[in-house]
Amino acid sequence: MDILSLFVIVPVLTVLILVFAKDLKQARTIALIGGLVQLGMAVNLLFEYFKERALVPTSESPMLFVKDYIWFENFNIHYTIGVDGISVAMLILTSIVVLAGVFISWKIKDLPKEFFVSLIVLATGVYGFFISIDLFTMFIFYEIAVIPMYLLIGIWGSGPREYSAMKLTLMLMGASALLLVGILGIYFNSNADGGALTFNILEIAKVNIPFEAQKLFFPLTFIGFAVLGALFPFHTWSPDGHASAPTAVSMLHAGVLMKLGGYGIFRVAMYLLPLGAIDWSWFFIILAVIGVVYGALAAIRQNDLKYINAYSSVSHLGMVLVALLMLNKTAWNGAILQSLSHGFMTALFFALIGMIYERTHTRDIQKLGGLLKVLPFISAVYIIGGMASLGLPGFSGFVAEMNIFVGAFQHQDLFHRVATIATISAIVVTAVYILRVVGIMLMGPIKNEEFNDLPPSTWFERYGLYLLLIPIIGMGMAPLWLSDMILDSLTPFIARF
Amino acid sequence: MDFSSLLLMRHEFVLLAILLLMIVAEIFVSEKNKKNLVNLGIVLFAIHTAIGLLPLTEGTLFGGMYKTTVLTHFFKSVLNIGVLILLLQSGDWLRDKVANQNKATEFFMLIFSSLLGLFYMISAGDFLMFYIGLELSTLPITALVAYESLKQKSSEAGIKLILSAALASGTSLFGITMMYATSGSLYFDLMTITADNLTILGFLMFFAGLAFKISLAPFHFWTADVYEGAPISVASYLSVISKGAAAFVLMILLFTLFRPLESIWINLMYVIALLTMFIGNLFAIRQQNLKRFLAFSSIAQAGFILLGLLSVDQLGATTVIYFVMIYVFSNLGAFGVVQAISNATGKEEIGDYDGLYRTNPLLSLVMLLALFSLAGIPPVAGFFGKFFLFMAAASKGYYLLVFLAVVNVTISLYYYLLVVRAMFLRKSDTAIPYFKSKPMMKLGLIITVVGILSIGLYAPLYDYLFEISNSIFKL
Numbered sequence: 016m017d018i019l020s021l022f023v024i025v026p027v028l029t030v031l032i033l034v035f036a037k038d039l040k041q042a043r044t045i046a047l048i049g050g051l052v053q054l055g056m057a058v059n060l061l062f063e064y065f066k067e068r069a070l071v072p073t074s075e076s077p078m079l080f081v082k083d084y085i086w087f088e089n090f091n092i093h094y095t096i097g098v099d100g101i102s103v104a105m106l107i108l109t110s111i112v113v114l115a116g117v118f119i120s121w122k123i124k125d126l127p128k129e130f131f132v133s134l135i136v137l138a139t140g141v142y143g144f145f146i147s148i149d150l151f152t153m154f155i156f157y158e159i160a161v162i163p164m165y166l167l168i169g170i171w172g173s174g175p176r177e178y179s180a181m182k183l184t185l186m187l188m189g190a191s192a193l194l195l196v197g198i199l200g201i202y203f204n205s206n207a208d209g210g211a212l213t214f215n216i217l218e219i220a221k222v223n224i225p226f227e228a229q230k231l232f233f234p235l236t237f238i239g240f241a242v243l244g245a246l247f248p249f250h251t252w253s254p255d256g257h258a259s260a261p262t263a264v265s266m267l268h269a270g271v272l273m274k275l276g277g278y279g280i281f282r283v284a285m286y287l288l289p290l291g292a293i294d295w296s297w298f299f300i301i302l303a304v305i306g307v308v309y310g311a312l313a314a315i316r317q318n319d320l321k322y323i324n325a326y327s328s329v330s331h332l333g334m335v336l337v338a339l340l341m342l343n344k345t346a347w348n349g350a351i352l353q354s355l356s357h358g359f360m361t362a363l364f365f366a367l368i369g370m371i372y373e374r375t376h377t378r379d380i381q382k383l384g385g386l387l388k389v390l391p392f393i394s395a396v397y398i399i400g401g402m403a404s405l406g407l408p409g410f411s412g413f414v415a416e417m418n419i420f421v422g423a424f425q426h427q428d429l430f431h432r433v434a435t436i437a438t439i440s441a442i443v444v445t446a447v448y449i450l451r452v453v454g455i456m457l458m459g460p461i462k463n464e465e466f467n468d469l470p471p472s473t474w475f476e477r478y479g480l481y482l483l484l485i486p487i488i489g490m491g492m493a494p495l496w497l498s499d500m501i502l503d504s505l506t507p508f509i510a511r512f
Numbered sequence: 513m514d515f516s517s518l519l520l521m522r523h524e525f526v527l528l529a530i531l532l533l534m535i536v537a538e539i540f541v542s543e544k545n546k547k548n549l550v551n552l553g554i555v556l557f558a559i560h561t562a563i564g565l566l567p568l569t570e571g572t573l574f575g576g577m578y579k580t581t582v583l584t585h586f587f588k589s590v591l592n593i594g595v596l597i598l599l600l601q602s603g604d605w606l607r608d609k610v611a612n613q614n615k616a617t618e619f620f621m622l623i624f625s626s627l628l629g630l631f632y633m634i635s636a637g638d639f640l641m642f643y644i645g646l647e648l649s650t651l652p653i654t655a656l657v658a659y660e661s662l663k664q665k666s667s668e669a670g671i672k673l674i675l676s677a678a679l680a681s682g683t684s685l686f687g688i689t690m691m692y693a694t695s696g697s698l699y700f701d702l703m704t705i706t707a708d709n710l711t712i713l714g715f716l717m718f719f720a721g722l723a724f725k726i727s728l729a730p731f732h733f734w735t736a737d738v739y740e741g742a743p744i745s746v747a748s749y750l751s752v753i754s755k756g757a758a759a760f761v762l763m764i765l766l767f768t769l770f771r772p773l774e775s776i777w778i779n780l781m782y783v784i785a786l787l788t789m790f791i792g793n794l795f796a797i798r799q800q801n802l803k804r805f806l807a808f809s810s811i812a813q814a815g816f817i818l819l820g821l822l823s824v825d826q827l828g829a830t831t832v833i834y835f836v837m838i839y840v841f842s843n844l845g846a847f848g849v850v851q852a853i854s855n856a857t858g859k860e861e862i863g864d865y866d867g868l869y870r871t872n873p874l875l876s877l878v879m880l881l882a883l884f885s886l887a888g889i890p891p892v893a894g895f896f897g898k899f900f901l902f903m904a905a906a907s908k909g910y911y912l913l914v915f916l917a918v919v920n921v922t923i924s925l926y927y928y929l930l931v932v933r934a935m936f937l938r939k940s941d942t943a944i945p946y947f948k949s950k951p952m953m954k955l956g957l958i959i960t961v962v963g964i965l966s967i968g969l970y971a972p973l974y975d976y977l978f979e980i981s982n983s984i985f986k987l
Contacts, residue, residue: 089830
């Protein structure tokens with residue numbers, strides 16, 4: 016069995032075993048074992064990747080561990096998998112967040128077996144998406160990742176869960192309508208140089224798709240993925256969805272699933288349709304910058320912790336889109352680092368919010384206060400996460416944002432300058448909403464007598480938080496090996512522009 | 513004439529034989545054992561299905577009136593399996609409700625005759641045979657729709673169907689006569705279709721008759737009322753077997769006989785596909801009764817089928833057959849669950865399904881799979897069916913149509929999720945209590961689930977279909 020297919024097989028096996036679980040204890044144990052195995056596999060893959068990459072340079076083969084199985088012969092549909100540095104990083108992110116999600120859901124009450132099954136099906140889709148280099152399989156995994164969200168939010172969510180679940184599912188599926196047309200457009204133009212029609216990304220990248228087609232299909236593919244990446248004005252599913260979702264689902268969704276958007280844009284829309292990307296970049300930069308600023312400003316006005324974090328996600332992921340559209344290596348490196356950093360950070364935030372909500376039964380920051388006195392561990396971690404989020408040096412956020420802005424400033428013209436400055440101004444706003452929450456919720460007097468005897472954090476909660484904290488600090492302290500791996504993998508992309 | 517050549521009609525002969533056997537059997541079965549007739553009918557049909565799977569040579573009979581190819585043979589087997597699943601699923605209803613009224617044999621007779629009609633329609637080599645097949649397939653069904661004669665809705669549905677069906681087949685016949693007038697023959701091989709006005713008018717009228725059977729908009733008005741009034745097994749026969757066969761025949765005729773009119777019917781299909789999808793989907797949103805709900809959903813599905821017709825080549829033919837095959841399994845899965853619940857509790861509203869997963873998890877999962885397959889969610893079969901249909905349309909550059917079709921998929925997802933919402937998301941104190949399904953119903957549902965899960969992922973099946981669908985152009 017090849018090293019990559021295991022990322023699909025292990026979760027599927029976990030699901031199959033989970034079906035026989037009898038109660039919460041068995042279900043969570045199985046899910047935990049599955050999560051640990053996946054994390055082990057991801058770490059192992061990282062070392063294997065370095066070993067293999069030392070032998071085979073990127074210029075020779077952009078993807079490693081490539082395996083190719085014919086599936087539907089007539090359409091030239093293959094099950095093709097392979098990874099480069101970017102996907103390896105994404106796989107590690109996924110495995111960590113999934114495991115943390117299992118820890119955080121340790122005490123899920125209602126239908127535990129079904130909860131873990133849906134969670135892991137979602138993870139399967141995400142893993143499969145990151146290892147695919149065939150557009151068809153990629154699309155399948157994309158949809159597999161999206162659909163369980165409906166059940167996860169609808170069954171275990173809170174508040175207007177039915178509404179949020181439906182809105183999220185329909186918006187993401189509607190986006191896949193655009194995406195599907197885009198993918199078909201790419202497919203039917205993949206013989207532009209006289210070869211056979213193919214879904215294989217590496218093959219299509221060698222073809223010169225005519226400019227007219229690129230101009231037509233780039234926005235379709237871009238928006239199709241960007242809805243998942245919360246591009247303004249298609250982000251509205253995200254705050255509602257996150258607010259209604261149970262903790263682990265918010266973590267997985269904001270931490271991992273939304274990354275599919277940026278990754279897909281980069282790997283499919285921009286890599287395969289570079290001329291379209293150059294032609295359209297100004298338009299999408301405007302949208303993305305609006306998203307960055309709007310998300311940050313909206314976060315200031317929210318009182319619900321989850322909404323604050325959801326709008327902050329819109330802002331941070333908007334930055335990823337801006338960076339991708341800057342079309343240079345430094346900015347791209349920043350975009351991918353930002354995806355990773357945001358994945359860990361936002362998962363951390365949602366985990367903390369879940370813990371706070373579980374104890375105080377409110378997410379309204381105006382009703383909370385002085386939590387640092389009663390929940391010292393959780394509050395301290397919240398502050399660390401906040402510092403990382405506003406880009407304090409020493410944490411992952413700084414490394415990512417620094418790269419983005421340096422990359423963005425390489426453009427000399429007025430339009431890009433304005434866009435860059437607007438994006439940077441959002442950093443200031445980020446500091447405002449983070450510090451506002453810290454000030455109101457964590458500092459000050461304890462507002463509610465009942466909060467005096469809140470239970471301290473449990474071992475599984477702490478494990479979940481440690482898992483997410485380690486990469487945040489690690490990336491901030493020692494970013495070079497990661498950024499080197501990503502930069503190296505960016506070479507084939509930059510060669511297209 | 514060599515009598516062994518008659519064996520080309522093996523499907524029809526065996527079906528006729530078991531039909532007659534049923535009549536004879538009823539004479540010898542005592543009043544007390546009437547229920548066994550139901551089992552006999554199902555077992556006989558299972559044998560017929562098994563025989564049908566044996567390979568069959570290609571050939572023509574009666575100077576080209578009757579034709580059989582690998583493709584028609586394959587498709588007849590698909591219909592056989594569909595009817596078998598349907599009979600398994602309706603076994604309980606037949607035993608408990610119908611056999612008491614001494615109407616079990618007639619049920620089998622009527623449904624077998626209708627299937628026989630579909631077989632002749634599929635294999636028709638000239639319009640006479642075709643028309644006989646069309647009538648033979650429709651008339652018994654009108655009797656079956658009104659089968660629960662004590663229910664007012666059932667009788668009403670029967671009247672509605674027979675009146676509109678008669679009108680439709682009359683229109684069709686009129687169209688045929690016009691085409692006969694211009695081309696001078698009824699044999700498909702001898703007819704020379706040219707794009708003159710009378711032929712086009714004749715084609716349109718003929719098409720209207722078939723569109724009625726597939727319930728394409730604007731010929732769909734009968735569908736919801738008839739499905740609602742008819743017994744569930746009959747509604748499911750109408751929506752799966754009869755519709756699937758008619759779509760198959762439509763495709764064959766368009767791709768071969770009416771190929772000269774391609775420039776005309778392509779535009780027609782384009783418009784009707786859009787109309788059918790939008791009407792079916794938008795009307796389905798508001799339905800509360802599951803039978804009406806599935807009626808509109810099946811109208812929308814018919815619209816998707818037309819997408820495959822737009823690429824007039826082997827790819828289109830394969831995707832249409834592939835989709836119809838998947839549709840048979842998916843829709844039978846959904847109808848099967850509705851029938852199981854209706855048999856046990858008599859409940860047919862979406863609201864009644866609130867909290868179903870917590871009381872009947874397996875049944876809910878079957879429904880979930882069937883609905884996801886209808887909606888086109890991977891990795892179940894429906895996704896592959898839809899995706900390939902879209903590919904067929906996109907291969908000829910109809911990107912806008914594909915986009916609108918996927919928008920329709922999203923709309924349809926909304927109402928399929930409404931059912932999922934009732935079953936999984938809601939909790940209810942008055943949820944349908946747990947009940948055990950009968951073995952036959954279980955078997956019927958298991959076959960559909962296996963089909964839904966495997967057809968899409970198992971690629972060689974598609975490759976095989978692609979290979980044999982070439983024979984469509986030899987007809």
